[in-house]
Amino acid sequence: MEGKTKEKEELVPIFIMGKRYEVPASFTIQKAMEYAGYQLIRGCGCRGGICGACGTVYRFPGSYKIEVGLACQTVVQPNMYLTQIPFFPATKSVYDMEKIKPSIETLVKNYPELLRCLQCNTCTKSCPMDIEVMDYIAAGMRGDIARLAELSFDCVMCGLCTSRCPAEICQYNIAILGRRLYGKYIAPRAEHLASMVGEIESGKFDSMLKELMKADEETLKTLYTAREMEPEQADEDWTPKDKTYL
Numbered sequence: 001m002e003g004k005t006k007e008k009e010e011l012v013p014i015f016i017m018g019k020r021y022e023v024p025a026s027f028t029i030q031k032a033m034e035y036a037g038y039q040l041i042r043g044c045g046c047r048g049g050i051c052g053a054c055g056t057v058y059r060f061p062g063s064y065k066i067e068v069g070l071a072c073q074t075v076v077q078p079n080m081y082l083t084q085i086p087f088f089p090a091t092k093s094v095y096d097m098e099k100i101k102p103s104i105e106t107l108v109k110n111y112p113e114l115l116r117c118l119q120c121n122t123c124t125k126s127c128p129m130d131i132e133v134m135d136y137i138a139a140g141m142r143g144d145i146a147r148l149a150e151l152s153f154d155c156v157m158c159g160l161c162t163s164r165c166p167a168e169i170c171q172y173n174i175a176i177l178g179r180r181l182y183g184k185y186i187a188p189r190a191e192h193l194a195s196m197v198g199e200i201e202s203g204k205f206d207s208m209l210k211e212l213m214k215a216d217e218e219t220l221k222t223l224y225t226a227r228e229m230e231p232e233q234a235d236e237d238w239t240p241k242d243k244t245y246l
């Protein structure tokens with residue numbers, strides 16, 4: 001052993017489904033659960049805040065407030081009482097995208113409970129992604145599908161909004177219907193796409209692909225480094241309008 005002793009990390013008490021554990025203060029809820037001995041088979045997907053599998057609710061002693069977070073992103077805090085809600089039963093309509101129209105009638109036919117929204121804003125307060133959930137539901141009630149799609153774009157479908165909605169609306173499934181309608185019927189078409197697909201189908205790139213498949217590793221590295229790249233777009237040029245790929 002070298003002379004240095006690694007400093008011990010501070011431990012904090014947390015309560016997982018009512019049982020007390022001491023866990024490193026820097027851990028996320030997900031890591032803390034594993035540290036405490038839980039094996040995460042459900043309620044754990046990407047570990048990167050994208051898949052929405054790890055919705056978690058927690059509360060602090062003496063507080064009336066129910067807090068929410070993604071277990072893979074939220075760092076533990078002393079005395080949090082938590083449980084994961086990896087799945088919440090939700091209504092999910094089945095529809096044929098070729099046969100439906102981008103209209104309020106489509107939304108209401110598939111999810112009539114949309115019109116039951118009380119505008120209490122509990123959904124927005126329950127969203128770990130800070131999405132204006134109530135506002136996109138209001139856009140849906142107005143039939144503004146573009147706005148519904150835009151506002152719900154960052155949804156990871158964790159289901160926490162649905163778990164708390166007093167009107168029993170399944171917001172995230174309405175949102176994904178809105179984004180599908182927007183993508184299929186409203187978003188501007190990418191003009192170059194059809195010609196590009198045509199070029200691929202005509203076999204224009206077949207011989208190049210065969211050459212690549214025969215190439216050795218060094219050749220591939222050289223080709224990769226010298227590849228044609230689009231110029232980088234400065235961040236400040238980006239605006240939500242650019243989300244035409246929704």
Ligand code: FES
Nearest residue numbers: 045046047052072
């Ligand atoms: S594990 Fe995917 S969002 Fe947390």
